[in-house]
Amino acid sequence: MEALLFITAAAGVVSSPSSHEYRFVYEPMTWADAQSYCRRMNSDLATIATMEDMKTLNKMAVMNNMVYTSYSYRAWIGLYDDVDSWRWSLSDSGFYRTGEDSFRKWQSGEPNNWMSTERCGMMTGEGLWQDGPCSSARRPVCANITGPGVSFVLVQSGMNWTEAQSFCRKQYSDLASIRNESENQQVQQLVPAGTKVWTGLYRDGWKWSAGSRSSFSYWKSTEPNNSNGNEKCVLATFDALGKWEDWRCDVEKAFICSSTVVFQKVVSVKLEKTSGLDLNSAAVMEELLSQLLLKLKQGLHADVELSWRKQSDGNVFHKLKEKNPTSV
Structure with a gap:
């Protein structure tokens, strides 16, 4: 048949070196305006998924005389820091009723993502929350869930946030997720004065405007650094290094649109x-x-999408004709 x-x-499914088509736009715009412009053109701000994509852009920049000829040698791409993507380690467990995962008690000025390194949640002895580097060694508070109830346990050993999550999931239920003021007070009572502990709050961080799952990055050695506390969008540079920098999103720059091939x-x-x-x-x-x-x-x-193609008689499958045996 x-x-x-x-x-x-x-x-990329087949042997193509790049999965995107790119277009440089030299009219300076903010990141948000550039995103809107690209989307009106049935594309999006550029997704850079591989080193081959980056090499393609560098070649295009040379052809367009964009390489370090002026301050405009930077261009917006689609990478941005999703500062509102805070979620609990227990988010996908069914532990919350509607709206219960939205409780927050940030300390004034927090979260601030200092030096663009703070993506994990901590609680202070005052019961207020801060963001901190996930690599820091701190004692975690674990949640022990029994039916609809939950109790909290302070672990005495310091560890980074990922290790704390694994430990709590192995020994209890998960890192502490705090649904309301009452639970916040329960956890606070476990925190010694002058210390900070890990909770189950974290955020996903850098995302692509087009929604790609690509984790490729090409930062300069000192980036991202969030140097002025508000650098949430990314510029590709086309100088000798040709790498990425985080910048304020309201700066007007050239930009790159891309569409998936x-x-x-x-x-x-x-x-x-x-x-x-x-x-x-x-x-x-x-x-x-x-x-x-x-x-x-x-x-x-x-x-990848697959579909059957109907032939002229409306059927998809047809029986192959048997070949006549060769006469001798």
């Missing part, structure tokens, strides 16, 4: 029918697509 399979896939291809699929199944049945074709898609996506990092 033979059928035609229609494949739609983002570049999509490949479409029709391929012939041959199947050997060994049972009485009707391969043109909608249920059978859907199951075959699911299995093919699962195999195709193994080890790939791009979106």
Whole structure:
């Protein structure tokens, strides 16, 4: 039996060196205005997913005479610091009722993400919250959940936030998640005066405007540094280093738009029918697509869509004609 399979896939699924098409725009805009402009053009601020993408941009900058010729050698890309993405370690556990995960008790001036390194939540002896470097060694407060109730335990050993999360999940339920003022007071009672402890609050941090899951980064050695306390957007530089810097989002700069390259291809699929199944049945074709898609996506990092292509008689599968034996 033979059928035609229609494949739609983002570049990178096949052997393309880059999964994006880029366009430099030299009219200076703020990061937000640049994002809006790109989206009106059916694209988005540039996603840079690989070193090949970065090399492509560097070549384009040279061709457009953008390399260190003036202060405009920087251009906005789609990376930004999502400062509102604070969430609890228990967020996906079903522990919260509606709205219970939104309680916050930040100390004045916090969170401030000092030097762009503070992405984990702490509580002080006064019961107020601060953000801090996740790599710091502090004692964690764990949550022990029993049915609808929860109790809290202060661990006596210092560890970084990731180690604290693993420890609490192994020994108890998780790092402490605080749903209201009453629970905040319970945790505060465990915190010795003048100290800070880990809670389960953290934030995801840097994200791409287009929603990509890419974790590629190309920072300068001293970046990101959030030097003025408000550097939440990213510029690609095209000087000798050609790396990234965090900047204030309201600065007007040139920018780069990108769109995902999509490949479409029709391929012939041959199947050997060994049972009485009707391969043109909608249920059978859907199951075959699911299995093919699962195999195709193994080890790939791009979106793939599959669909069957109907032929002139309205069917997808057709029985192959047997070849006549060669006469002697």
